Amino acid sequence: MGLSPIEQLPVELLQHIFIESGCSLTLLQTAPYIATRLSSEYIYNCTCDYYLTEVHGEHGKQSAAQTYIFASKWMTWDFFKSWCLRRFSPQGCLCDRKPEEGCFDAQWPPNFYDATTMVFSRSHLPRLAFVKGRLPKKLLQGPWSQDKIEFLRFLLWTTSMNVDWCNPEMAQLAVQGRLQAIKERNLEAVELFNNNRRLGKPPSLQTVHFAVVEAGCDRSIVYDTLEGANMWNRSTDSHYAEALHKWCDEQVAAGSRKGLWLRKKLEESLVLRKGDIANKYDPGKTYPRKSCLTTETEDYDGGPDDQLVVNELEWNKVIPQRGWLIARATGYNYQTINHNLSWPEITRNPGYRMYRGPNSPRRLQCWVEHSGASRIIDLWLSPPASRESTPELRQRRTSFEYTS
DSSP: OOOOTGGGSOHHHHHHHHHHTTSOHHHHHHOHHHHHHTOSHHHHHHHHHHHHSSOOSOHHHHHHHHHHHHHSTTOOHHHHHHHHHHHHTTTTSTTOOOGGGTOOSOOOSOOSSOGGGSOOBTTBOOGGGGOOOBOOGGGSSSSOOHHHHHHHHHHHHHSOOBOOTTSHHHHHHHHHHHHHHHHTTOHHHHHHHHTOGGGSSOOOHHHHHIIIIISOOOHHHHHHHHHHHHHHOOSOOHHHHHHHHHHHHHHHHTTOHHHHHHHHHHHHTTOOOTTOOBOTTSTTOBOOSSOOOOSSTTOOOOOTTSOOOOOOOGGGOOOOEEEEEEEEEOSSSOEEEEEEEEESSBSSSSOGGGTTOTTSOEEEEEEEEETTEEEEEEEEEOOOSSTTOOHHHHHHSEEEEEOO
16 A cells, blocks of 8 residues: 555655644554654654643643653653753753742752652642653563663652553552562662552552562561551551561571561561560560651661661651741622641641642641631642643632631
8 A cells, every 4th residue: 555645745844744733643643654754852852842841732632642652662761851951951940930930949950860859849840740641551560770760750759640540451560560679679669669659559568478478578678668558557467467477486496687677677566466465575565556667676787688778758758837828808898817827747647749749739737826716727739730720720729628
């Protein structure tokens, strides 16, 4: 079969048609020959500029386009870094604004190695925060290279991308990706899964059992997984508790210090044997009401292959803040009331980044003082989806509700 008239056009004209059509991805998906001829860095950059920095058309269609872009073979970590530098360097910040346009804490150059060191806030979001496509398959499965970890961490920190949990294949892939990271003893990859709810359920005692029995009990990974299980799971599974204690007994009998170490961590995490109430390894001492996992107890130097590494992660930090809430009443009796507002703790700990990314609404529990009275309110902060937000959206951007 011969080529169609449009397929016979020069590449320069095809590029012009593609850009003038609004970077139509449908054209690439339905015409593989044209897609091959348009495979160039120039077109890739134009496509990213169009779909990743501005709002166009329906939200669902743009999210689908973003998903397609990140799933493409040409979207590599090296290309994405070069695109970010080219696109945002004129403004000197990932928020895509200059100081005179509202940028007050420029994050430049971007820290591609560890994106979590870059500081953003509700009033200073990265331009990519509105990107809500699906995380690609290539970033959810091993082998876990450093490039893959950096790419995934950058997207989790600066965008609102998520796993397509409605797709059974993708859901299973995310689950297997966590297990593979544990088997590979890749602490950075495990930390991403343990501390980001966008990548799946929180770790449980079953996950700890897998890390210990199936993956060789890397102490750094076991500690981070156990810490996550303590944070999110209030109950323990007696089956896995018994199996973990049995593993500890076998290791201690064989003279392994790792068995003593894990036994102590299980005690600190309130992971008891069936029927245990008091600490049988320390007579006269009872378990505390809450878990108190620490790094110092039973620690030892096991050489370069058996070290306990615990990283201070930005995902879980709760930052105390203080500010002012200005409420303006409209209508006949127009007035402005300034509330002295403080929120020492986010209602749900850990913070909002673990759920939907930097663009998600944030719930704060606040104490308001006004005219000598004090009351508790629930405050919801929701940033705009784009700079071109409608008046109705701007009115709903910040809302609060009084609770008794």
